[in-house]
Amino acid sequence: MSTTDPAGQTSARGRRADAVRNEQALLAAAAAVFVTSGVDAPIREIAARAEVGIGTIYRHFPTRAELVVAVYRHQVEACAEAGPRLSAEADSPFLALRRWVDLLIDFVVTKHGLADALQPGNSAFEALHTYFLDRLVPVFTQLLDAAVQAGEIDPGTEPYELMRGIGNLCIGHGSDPRYDPRRLVDLLLNGLRPTGTS
Amino acid sequence: MSTTDPAGQTSARGRRADAVRNEQALLAAAAAVFVTSGVDAPIREIAARAEVGIGTIYRHFPTRAELVVAVYRHQVEACAEAGPRLSAEADSPFLALRRWVDLLIDFVVTKHGLADALQPGNSAFEALHTYFLDRLVPVFTQLLDAAVQAGEIDPGTEPYELMRGIGNLCIGHGSDPRYDPRRLVDLLLNGLRPTGTS
Amino acid sequence: MSTTDPAGQTSARGRRADAVRNEQALLAAAAAVFVTSGVDAPIREIAARAEVGIGTIYRHFPTRAELVVAVYRHQVEACAEAGPRLSAEADSPFLALRRWVDLLIDFVVTKHGLADALQPGNSAFEALHTYFLDRLVPVFTQLLDAAVQAGEIDPGTEPYELMRGIGNLCIGHGSDPRYDPRRLVDLLLNGLRPTGTS
Amino acid sequence: MSTTDPAGQTSARGRRADAVRNEQALLAAAAAVFVTSGVDAPIREIAARAEVGIGTIYRHFPTRAELVVAVYRHQVEACAEAGPRLSAEADSPFLALRRWVDLLIDFVVTKHGLADALQPGNSAFEALHTYFLDRLVPVFTQLLDAAVQAGEIDPGTEPYELMRGIGNLCIGHGSDPRYDPRRLVDLLLNGLRPTGTS
DNA sequence: AATGAATGAGAGTTCATTCAT
DNA sequence: CATGAATGAACTCTCATTCAT
Numbered sequence: 047m048s049t050t051d052p053a054g055q056t057s058a059r060g061r062r063a064d065a066v067r068n069e070q071a072l073l074a075a076a077a078a079v080f081v082t083s084g085v086d087a088p089i090r091e092i093a094a095r096a097e098v099g100i101g102t103i104y105r106h107f108p109t110r111a112e113l114v115v116a117v118y119r120h121q122v123e124a125c126a127e128a129g130p131r132l133s134a135e136a137d138s139p140f141l142a143l144r145r146w147v148d149l150l151i152d153f154v155v156t157k158h159g160l161a162d163a164l165q166p167g168n169s170a171f172e173a174l175h176t177y178f179l180d181r182l183v184p185v186f187t188q189l190l191d192a193a194v195q196a197g198e199i200d201p202g203t204e205p206y207e208l209m210r211g212i213g214n215l216c217i218g219h220g221s222d223p224r225y226d227p228r229r230l231v232d233l234l235l236n237g238l239r240p241t242g243t244s
Numbered sequence: 245m246s247t248t249d250p251a252g253q254t255s256a257r258g259r260r261a262d263a264v265r266n267e268q269a270l271l272a273a274a275a276a277v278f279v280t281s282g283v284d285a286p287i288r289e290i291a292a293r294a295e296v297g298i299g300t301i302y303r304h305f306p307t308r309a310e311l312v313v314a315v316y317r318h319q320v321e322a323c324a325e326a327g328p329r330l331s332a333e334a335d336s337p338f339l340a341l342r343r344w345v346d347l348l349i350d351f352v353v354t355k356h357g358l359a360d361a362l363q364p365g366n367s368a369f370e371a372l373h374t375y376f377l378d379r380l381v382p383v384f385t386q387l388l389d390a391a392v393q394a395g396e397i398d399p400g401t402e403p404y405e406l407m408r409g410i411g412n413l414c415i416g417h418g419s420d421p422r423y424d425p426r427r428l429v430d431l432l433l434n435g436l437r438p439t440g441t442s
Numbered sequence: 443m444s445t446t447d448p449a450g451q452t453s454a455r456g457r458r459a460d461a462v463r464n465e466q467a468l469l470a471a472a473a474a475v476f477v478t479s480g481v482d483a484p485i486r487e488i489a490a491r492a493e494v495g496i497g498t499i500y501r502h503f504p505t506r507a508e509l510v511v512a513v514y515r516h517q518v519e520a521c522a523e524a525g526p527r528l529s530a531e532a533d534s535p536f537l538a539l540r541r542w543v544d545l546l547i548d549f550v551v552t553k554h555g556l557a558d559a560l561q562p563g564n565s566a567f568e569a570l571h572t573y574f575l576d577r578l579v580p581v582f583t584q585l586l587d588a589a590v591q592a593g594e595i596d597p598g599t600e601p602y603e604l605m606r607g608i609g610n611l612c613i614g615h616g617s618d619p620r621y622d623p624r625r626l627v628d629l630l631l632n633g634l635r636p637t638g639t640s
Numbered sequence: 641m642s643t644t645d646p647a648g649q650t651s652a653r654g655r656r657a658d659a660v661r662n663e664q665a666l667l668a669a670a671a672a673v674f675v676t677s678g679v680d681a682p683i684r685e686i687a688a689r690a691e692v693g694i695g696t697i698y699r700h701f702p703t704r705a706e707l708v709v710a711v712y713r714h715q716v717e718a719c720a721e722a723g724p725r726l727s728a729e730a731d732s733p734f735l736a737l738r739r740w741v742d743l744l745i746d747f748v749v750t751k752h753g754l755a756d757a758l759q760p761g762n763s764a765f766e767a768l769h770t771y772f773l774d775r776l777v778p779v780f781t782q783l784l785d786a787a788v789q790a791g792e793i794d795p796g797t798e799p800y801e802l803m804r805g806i807g808n809l810c811i812g813h814g815s816d817p818r819y820d821p822r823r824l825v826d827l828l829l830n831g832l833r834p835t836g837t838s
Numbered sequence: 839a840a841t842g843a844a845t846g847a848g849a850g851t852t853c854a855t856t857c858a859t
Numbered sequence: 860c861a862t863g864a865a866t867g868a869a870c871t872c873t874c875a876t877t878c879a880t
Contacts, residue, residue, distance in 0.1 A: 599823075599827070600818065602818055602819075603818060603819050603820065603823065603824065604824070604827075606812070606819050607809055607819075607824040607827075610808045610809050610811050610812065611805055611808050611809065613808050613811060614804070614808065620798065620800050620801060621800075621801050621804050622801065623805075625797075625801065626801065626802070626805040626828065628831070629797070629802075629805075629828050629831035629832060630824065630827050630828050630831055631831070632830075632831035633826070633827035633828055633829070633830035633831035633832075634827060634831075
């Protein structure tokens with residue numbers, strides 16, 4: 047809504063009411079369509095669902111990546127912000143890490159095609175990829191480092207790499223009951239533990 | 245891999261020589277184009293590179309999946325056949341497993357977009373996916389079981405799931421020096437080891 | 443805010459003027475092309491003649507049948523509406539029938555390939571066929587019945603069948619001066635008359 | 641030199657046995673395919689059914705029309721030859737005419753798409769059209785003239801035109817139980833009768 | 839003579855993107 | 860600002876016809 051929103055990136059400051067409304071409709075529509083048809087869904091489909099002209103999409107989100115980023119921004123932010131909180135709450139750094147990764151998986155796994163789109167080299171989504179990592183890798187690094195400090199996992203693993211690995215394991219889930227990313231990520235985290243540890 | 249064929253034993257009779265030559269050209273071209281533009285590359289691009297008419301592709305490979313399967317068949321076969329051999333040669337079942345997985349990674353990693361195409365639900369590539377798994381999962385299962393038997397890894401992991409996980413970790417490598425699937429797969433395999441083991 | 447729109451009475455509002463103009467151009471172009479190349483003419487040919495992009499045709503007429511129907515709608519309507527009028531005006535029901543059939547022939551005969559397209563089983567034109575018959579058979583039935591009532595023709599002929607017969611007789615005229623559908627239709631109508639009548 | 645075949649158009653004189661065999665197979669196959677898929681059926685379909693290479697069709701029948709003509713030659717001939725016979729046998733010239741027309745309808749109606757192909761302007765089938773009319777119009781003329789002579793029908797109708805009309809009425813039959821060419825042709829012939837005659 | 843591989847024009851269709859209104 | 864019509868490139872697939880073997 048158009049309340050005072052000092053920190054809002056997509057704020058309503060000085061914008062026409064209809065423009066703001068459209069942007070919201072667009073975001074909602076895109077989120078819905080992404081679930082159904084993936085982030086590659088035809089733009090028309092999104093415009094139609096938002097009951098908005100095609101041109102309006104282009105005005106608000108000149109590239110598809112910008113739209114995707116906008117759609118997921120809230121959740122990315124929430125995920126990022128959960129890091130420190132879990133750190134404080136959990137019984138151990140490793141458990142904090144694990145729970146955060148659960149959040150991450152929840153996020154990625156429910157977005158049909160998101161993991162795919164996150165691949166670098168997917169030129170249209172470069173921006174998405176960048177935003178995603180820029181925001182989350184630091185958080186992840188914190189959690190990882192803490193666990194290393196605590197001696198719960200071995201050092202030597204790059205957060206960036208590990209995070210992309212986790213993301214990749216989330217690809218293609220959904221259609222296939224025999225594939226559960228969570229189990230594999232567990233294995234992966236388990237692989238980080240120091241030898242001789244439970 | 246088929247060796248040079250100076251005397252053309254495979255040529256068979258009649259027009260076959262041409263056809264064989266074209267099919268080879270097609271496979272080579274497709275392999276090359278797949279690297280550049282992914283397995284989704286326009287048919288025309290492949291035809292052009294093979295210096296062959298479009299129709300010729302359709303004659304040899306009526307569906308895209310057939311072409312992709314053909315392109316990778318040799319390597320899939322080689323990989324499958326390596327399983328038992330490594331089993332026999334290696335110092336331990338786990339090492340055999342690890343070395344086989346290395347081969348698998350080598351294969352998948354060098355094929356731009358292959359891992360992507362292997363996702364189920366990618367209707368056009370269902371056949372590829374099926375072929376790939378039908379051929380390799382049994383081999384992988386053997387290796388895994390042997391390591392379990394030997395007590396080198398914990399039981400309870402589904403080969404199918406694990407193999408898809410490995411495949412997924414290979415996605416998107418190449419453009420990014422900071423991402424090495426091999427390290428992550430190592431972690432994954434490490435995660436399989438019984439607690440309290442080196 | 444209507445910009446330069448000197449004579450735009452049909453313009454309605456917004457972009458509609460353009461769309462209307464294009465639709466007209468399309469209908470005109472299609473009509474012309476149908477004469478030359480039949481109703482099976484390549485879509486591109488029609489687009490080119492209308493000086494319009496291919497997509498524009500698809501926007502206005504998603505299926506070929508819709509285009510064909512649109513092209514001939516005016517004339518089908520005119521023909522349908524002429525039935526009652528002729529009924530009232532003509533000196534006898536049979537003469538009304540005859541004159542209406544003349545209109546029908548005029549219409550069908552000047553459309554190269556229309557009669558062809560009207561064949562059932564011509565899947566792409568099912569809609570056209572349906573529309574055509576739905577609209578005209580009732581009219582024809584009225585005229586026929588009236589003539590039967592008046593004792594001017596024998597009963598027992600199905601309007602549907604007869605009308606399709608008339609349509610068929612119109613096929614292939616045009617290229618051949620020795621073939622005149624009108625004479626044959628006359629014969630056909632003559633064949634309906636009660637024996638012993640002029 | 642194989643058999644002595646003085647009257648055979650497609651004779652086997654001095655031709656290789658396999659060539660003759662192929663031609664027969666081709667004719668049979670084409671006849672069968674024409675029934676299923678119409679005279680426009682893909683050439684490959686015919687070749688496949690004849691278990692013959694595509695090239696072989698082109699060798700024997702360089703144009704599609706030649707193939708169609710060859711396929712129907714026997715029946716056209718039979719039809720042509722039936723004219724004089726019916727003339728002699730029937731109780732009246734008109735009855736002879738009527739029975740001959742029945743034969744004609746039988747022939748045309750059972751050939752899916754033949755009537756269509758007989759349209760002039762159908763460039764590919766010009767030859768067919770020509771052959772068909774050249775052979776049958778004279779016969780038809782004889783029958784018609786005889787009936788005129790006998791006073792059973794009015795003079796003034798061109799045989800050519802009438803015959804094409806009959807052919808046209810046969811179009812599109814088959815898929816539609818409500819359309820029976822025979823009834824319409826009856827009407828047409830009835831229309832030829834002198835006024836005041838049964 | 840027979841074969842069938844190769845060719846490539848041509849038709850249909852979709853969709854991102856621009857731009858007049 | 861919003862709209863959605865227009866555009867046309869891009870892609871798939873089919874099939875008549877040629878021609879090397």
